[in-house]
Amino acid sequence: MQKSERWAGLRGSFLTGLALGVFLLLLPLAALGGGDGGPVAVLPASPTPAAGASPTVVPSGSWDAGKTLRVLQKDGTVETLSMADYLLGVVSAEMPASFEPEALKAQAVCARTYALCRAEGGGHAAEGADVCADSSCCQAYIAPANAAARWGAHTEEYTARLSAAVADTDGQILTYGGSPIQAVFFSSAAGATEDAAAVWGRALPYLVSVDSPEGDEVPNYRSAVTLSADEVRALAEEAGLGCDLSGDPAEWFSEPTRTASGRVATLSLGGVTMTGGAARNLFSLRSASFDVAFADGAFTFSVTGYGHGVGLSQYGANAMAKEGASWRDIVNHYYTGVTVQKGI
Numbered sequence: 001m002q003k004s005e006r007w008a009g010l011r012g013s014f015l016t017g018l019a020l021g022v023f024l025l026l027l028p029l030a031a032l033g034g035g036d037g038g039p040v041a042v043l044p045a046s047p048t049p050a051a052g053a054s055p056t057v058v059p060s061g062s063w064d065a066g067k068t069l070r071v072l073q074k075d076g077t078v079e080t081l082s083m084a085d086y087l088l089g090v091v092s093a094e095m096p097a098s099f100e101p102e103a104l105k106a107q108a109v110c111a112r113t114y115a116l117c118r119a120e121g122g123g124h125a126a127e128g129a130d131v132c133a134d135s136s137c138c139q140a141y142i143a144p145a146n147a148a149a150r151w152g153a154h155t156e157e158y159t160a161r162l163s164a165a166v167a168d169t170d171g172q173i174l175t176y177g178g179s180p181i182q183a184v185f186f187s188s189a190a191g192a193t194e195d196a197a198a199v200w201g202r203a204l205p206y207l208v209s210v211d212s213p214e215g216d217e218v219p220n221y222r223s224a225v226t227l228s229a230d231e232v233r234a235l236a237e238e239a240g241l242g243c244d245l246s247g248d249p250a251e252w253f254s255e256p257t258r259t260a261s262g263r264v265a266t267l268s269l270g271g272v273t274m275t276g277g278a279a280r281n282l283f284s285l286r287s288a289s290f291d292v293a294f295a296d297g298a299f300t301f302s303v304t305g306y307g308h309g310v311g312l313s314q315y316g317a318n319a320m321a322k323e324g325a326s327w328r329d330i331v332n333h334y335y336t337g338v339t340v341q342k343g344i
């Protein structure tokens with residue numbers, strides 16, 4: 001996204017009164033689909049995404065081998081892939097290949113489900129595709145040659161791990177009310193996932209807050225962003241917020257309100273109220289789970305976790321797998337009330 005486009009989006013994301021507060025909840029990502037089945041865009045799910053794997057031969061007659069998807073690549077071309085080959089590229093791009101086998105399987109099931117949900121909702125029909133390879137819109141995907149170049153000596157090992165994750169869950173998807181769910185996912189949570197309603201403004205019964213077991217073993221689990229008062233003022237002005245930042249900087253930010261999971265729901269800057277997600281975007285924070293403090297002429301945002309917080313936490317899934325949970329245990333934990341079934 002170009003810088004000018006980013007600020008144009010942010011201009012629409014901020015408000016001066018509580019009457020517009022709910023509207024902002026829709027802006028951090030694409031809106032949740034209604035009756036038309038439109039999907040949710042997924043943020044980059046890992047601080048250091050693993051590269052993709054070369055596809056292996058999938059047994060003849062398997063569900064994944066028989067299902068095809070039209071994938072809009074970043075260069076604008078559309079490539080038709082079997083679901084098996086597509087999932088290898090997605091799982092390797094979205095989750096570190098070194099994760100536990102059951103976590104990789106859970107990711108494969110999520111990716112398969114999300115792709116079907118996206119395709120059934122119209123996907124990129126205007127471009128002649130079902131899904132795209134852009135993680136800010138659909139799911140990340142990496143081609144086999146690029147995977148091999150990035151993995152180097154680990155290519156054979158990682159390819160085998162991811163191939164097994166896909167093959168061992170062949171055709172398995174998550175449904176609610178008979179339809180594939182919007183199986184969104186993210187990197188790591190600060191103790192609990194978030195309700196979809198708190199982030200995107202629309203509740204879904206299977207995307208509700210649940211405990212998540214990851215912690216300080218996660219790389220960059222705790223991070224900080226430090227900005228001078230002048231930098232905060234410049235960002236607010238460039239975004240066209242209309243904040244009153246004439247007073248003492250120590251009083252610019254209000255005490256935030258928080259969601260049930262502890263993430264920032266709203267806070268104000270110079271009298272202008274914004275959502276935690278909008279603040280995360282404005283100040284380039286890793287998540288909306290943050291505190292802000294002012295000292296020595298600068299603001300420090302102390303952040304925990306990474307990602308939008310809705311659905312499956314990848315590091316949480318890995319922690320569960322290390323404790324002996326199966327992929328079925330993992331997906332049933334993070335997606336409330338879903339059914340695991342063969343693809344429809």
